[in-house]
Structures are given as C-alpha cells and as structure tokens.
Amino acid sequence: MTTPHPLAPLSASELTAAAAIVKSAWPGNTEFHFKAVTLQEPPKTEVLKYLEAEHSGRPLPIVSRKAFINYYIRNSSKFHEAIVNLDTGRLEQNLLLGPFLHANGDGEEIIAIEEAALSDEGVKAEIAKLDLPEGTVIISDPWIYGSDGINDEERQYQCWLYIRDPKNSSEADSNHYALPLPISPVVSTATMKVIRIDILPTGADNTIKPVQKYKIQPPNEYIPEAQTLRTDIKPLHVIQPEGASFKVQEEGTSSVLSWQKWKFRVGFNQREGMVLYDVRYDDRTLFYRMSLSEMSIPYADPRHPFHKKSAFDLGDAGAGIMANNLKLGCDCLGSIYYLSAVLSDDKGGVTEMPNVICIHEQDNGIGWKHVNYRTGRGVVTRSRELVLQSIITVSNYEYILAFKFNQAGEIDYEIRATGILSTQPIDEGVDVPFGTIVHPGVLAVHHQHIFSLRIDPMIDGYDNRLVYDEAFPMPRSDFNPHGIGYYVKETVVEKSCGLDTVYENNRTFKIQNVNKRNPINGKPVAYKIHAPPFQKILADKDSYHYKRSEFSDHDVYVVKHRDGELYSGGLYTNQSRGGTGVRSWANRNEDVKDTDLVVFIQTGINHVPRIEDFPVMPAEHLLIRIVPNNFFDKNPALDVPPSEQSFNKSTLLSVQHKQPSTETTVGKNGECCAPKL
Ligand SMILES: [Cu+2]
CATH class of the missing domain: 3.10.450.40 (Nuclear Transport Factor 2; Chain: A,)
Known part of the structure; x- marks a missing residue:
C-alpha cells in the first residue's frame, strides 16, 4: 500500500484501526459512543516541507499519520478525547474532558x-x-x-x-x-x-x-x-460534447483537481465537509487550506425555552456527516464528476458517504468584452467556472455550499440557504415583532445565519499580511481646487483582531505578500476579499449567544496560525460557554504582520421570514469573492479564446435580421476614416 498523502482524510481501514486502538485501552465489555474519528492534520510546518518536496519531485519526507477521536462511554456523560498514532498503533492521548464540554449530535x-x-x-x-x-x-x-x-x-x-x-x-x-x-x-x-x-x-x-x-x-x-405543476417549461440540457475540461486525480481518500491553471487537493471530513488544500494557480501558491469553519443561527424569540435556540451547524452536527448524496440531473447539471467519502460511525465502524461533492463546469456569462466603436469589432470571452458543490441537510434546513474557480484567477465561495423554516405555534389573531406568521397558527421566528469561512493563505509564499484600503476625499487645496479629488490609503493590520468593513470608506481587505512585488507597478502581490455586508449578531454582549458565537461580531478576524485552530466557534460548540473560538484567539494580541496568519471571513443573512419562504424557502444567495489584486501583470483571462458561435453553437430563435455591417479604411500613413455603414 502506498503511504497516504498527509492531508488525505482517514481511509476506512484507518478509521476502524483508530477506533479499535481506543477500544483496546478499556475493559472488553465497555460500550462506546464514538462521535468523531478524523484525521489529526499534521503540523503545518511538516506538511509544507512535504508539499515542497511533492511539487519539486524530491523524495517525500515521512509525516506520521494520526487520528483525532472523541467518544463517550455509552449512556454516560463521560466524554473523552484521544489521539492515536496510526503508524505505531499507540494511543498517544486519552483524556476525560471536563464539564461544559459536549459532543455533537449524530x-x-x-x-x-x-x-x-x-x-x-x-x-x-x-x-x-x-x-x-x-x-x-x-x-x-x-x-x-x-x-x-x-x-x-x-x-x-x-x-x-x-x-x-x-x-x-x-x-x-x-x-x-x-x-x-x-x-x-x-x-x-x-x-x-x-x-x-x-x-x-x-x-x-x-x-x-x-x-x-x-x-x-x-x-x-x-x-x-x-401541487398543480406548471406545464410550460421546455428542457434545458447542458451538454459538453467533448467532455469536461478538468482533470481529477483520485489518490486514495483525497483528490487532486487541475483546471485552467488551477490545481488543488480536495478533502472531506465529518465536521467541515469539503476542504481545499494547497491551492495553486499557474504553479504559484495561493492558499494552504480553505473551508467553511462554522455557522451560527441565533433566534430572536426571548421567551423560555426559545431563548436557547442557537445552532452551530458544523460543531453541533457536522457539514460532512450531514452531506447529501447528490443526484445526477437534479442537484448538478451537465457533465458531472462525483467525489465520495468515508466517515466514522458511532460504533467505531465506517459510514460510506457517496457523491458528497459534485464537480462540474458552468458558463457564468461574459468574462470580459470590449467593442471598438470605431471599428465595430467586439472581442468577447465567456467566463467558464469550475464548481465544487456540497449540499447539507441540518434538520429542517439545507445549505448549498460551493467553491467556484474562474479563468481570471478568482475564487468565489457561494452559500445558498434553502429548506424549511423551523416553526412554532402561535395563537390566531396574535402578531409579534420577533417573527412572521407564515401559515395559520404558525410562527417563523426571525433568526440570523452567520457564516465563517476560514482562509489560511500562502500568497506567493508563506509570510503574508492583512491590509485594508480606504478611500477618502482629498481636502480642497491649490492642487484640488474643485474639491473632487480622492485618494486611497492603505493600513497594515499589525496585531490579531476582529475588523469590520466601513462602507463609507470603501474599506477593502487584502492579503498581501510584501516580499513579492508586481513587476509593473511594484505593489505587493495580493488577493482581496469581497464579502456581502451583514448585520452582526444582535444578541447582547453578555448573552450566551454572543459569547458562544465568537466569530459573529466582525466581518473579518485575523489571527496568527496555530495548528488545530480550525473552528471559529470553538472545537466543542454544543452547549458551549464561549472562550474557545476566534475572538479568544484574536485577544492574544499576537503579531500578524508578515508571518503565518489565518483570516476568517464572516457573512450572513438576517432572516426575517416572508410568507414566500414557506412551505419551502426559495434559495437565498451569498457570495464571498476572493480575487487577485496586483498579483498578475495584466488581466489573467486575456488568453481565454474569444467566444464564437462555431464553438458555442447557439440557436437562433428570433426571425433572422440583418444588422448593419461596419467597414473601415485605414490609410497607409495610419490616418483613419469614420466607419461607413
Ligand atoms: Cu433562515
């Protein structure tokens, strides 16, 4: 058997071996309730050495393979956390956890x-x-x-x-x-x-x-x-006659994807679901790791027992274990490649998770276009996207989560929220300001969905910084006598902290590498972040909702990288008390300038239900954009071939009509005439 990649999720045999090693530490008649058996990701410094060797074809260093396990002694509140070394078979750690630490549901x-x-x-x-x-x-x-x-x-x-x-x-x-x-x-x-x-x-x-x-x-x-289904919809087929343009190399439990200069590794785990590693563009390093870190859904009804209603869908349930088995022609259209996974079950065995990620290309409209009005010549390219999508069902709700890569070196993270509102009874004739009546006798309480995306960058190298640009009006002066000038100022974030977008200033966050300069303008290479605005958590600062949801009070958190700090709401969110998530890490006030830093990007919806959200909600969309900024020396999508009918084979439906054609003459000395119609 070949050695697994250090970032590959645990295989079925590793999952059962890890659980068996834990079991062997206890008397034979002990009954276990396993909550998670998952890869203990190796220290980042070790993995980076491995990745460097991997990409340069040098001999690969040995990175030990470990499992992280948490479990109960069944029907008790004895909650344990263990680390198993799968190479040696040794139980390296086995701790009974203290009070207020509880596992996810299963x-x-x-x-x-x-x-x-x-x-x-x-x-x-x-x-x-x-x-x-x-x-x-x-x-x-x-x-x-x-x-x-x-x-x-x-x-x-x-x-x-x-x-x-x-x-x-x-x-x-x-x-x-x-x-x-x-x-x-x-x-x-x-x-x-x-x-x-x-x-x-x-x-x-x-x-x-x-x-x-x-x-x-x-x-x-x-x-x-x-329903009485409408009958006037005609088929829309997505056909790729020559197949898809991406390549998937399945290597055991992880896969390497290559598409249009992009290359990255895809993993999948119980907690986060889809995780992207070692994201590169044209052999330049961009991101070490990208994943949805947590989401928080606090509700607005202050009355007992609704006042406790606040879900953390990743920590309380798991985006991996709740992932749907995606169906061809339903969840994903076109030429689809599915990735499957294997996760642990509650008895120390395995659960097959078929088709949890679908991969496909899609057309996303115009990529770029220009028409020279003098010549009438238009040059236009379509924007092709590579989509990796996963859908999770958490009780009443669905989240459709997708990373989308395009040909301009950009990554979009798209969240769609759909499914059914969690409802409660209300007396007829009663109206309340903290919810919407969506059906007779049915109240859908207002709630926030706050998402936290974890980005571990390596923009053209491992030492990065977070900066933000802001635009200000130039004061009137002899230089600016008409009062119309404005300028952009950059601020470097020195210490770990939470930060907010300031719309009045067009505050824009960028992850920069100052050691790599753009060859044209000398600016540090960077990727900038656009996230939709959201109202921060409304529960007050002394509330448990606020204390527990450590990411929900800022648009951006930046912290110094530490191994194991993956979940912005803390490792154990179920009935948590706070103090173990990204707000606490940021409070360490560590230097984050030109070092190994991690950025958490938050966005969300204040979901004030409308009657149209019932009985099932039309998908609500959020899009986080991560785009190059002085990273390339020109538009990186210039080499995308122009969009042409001979390639796209579209069909004309309207009556054929002739548009006036344009003709131009350029004189031999370069002088030019107006176009003749
Ligand atoms: Cu909602």
Missing part, C-alpha cells in the same frame, strides 16, 4: 432521542390533551439544547413537536412544520429519558396556557404531488 442519537421523547408517558399525557384525531402522527425534531447557564451542565436535547396532516397521515413527506404543537420535551443524553416537559408560550407574551384541544389548520405541502 444521526443514530437523534433518532433515539425522537423515540425517547415520543414514548414518554408524561409527553403522551400532554399530547392526549390536544384531543387529536385517531391515527394522527406526531413528529419530533430534536434540537441541540443551547446554553443559558440554568441547569444545563448535562448534555440534553430540546424536542419541538409537530403533527403530520391527519387527513394524509400515511404521507411520510408531509410538511409537519405547518402543524406545530405547544409541547416541548427535554431529553437527557446520559439517561435517554425525558427530564422536563416545556409548554410553549403561544401568545404575544410569556403566558403559558394549559394544553387544550388543538385546532388543526389546513396542510401546506412542498412535495410535487401536492
């Missing part, structure tokens, strides 16, 4: 929690008070419990209950979010028993009313068989 556990909630006698007694028709199906959505500092030392789930349309109970895909119930059991993961039943406030204030007969509203389904 699929098996969530199903067990649903059952625990619905089989509880107390819950059944409350449901009986609703006087539901015979045969009504109750659905439980277990939610990560959240934090409020009140009796929340133990790991638990808050379950939101719903019913399926009683007139269509056999339809398993009926939209239960249209029929929410006012009963919310809390289940302990240590005992798998209901420890409390919350009755939800359904009016405009905190009043809790005894559970009474439930008024069944009409259903609101999203499935196609419940």
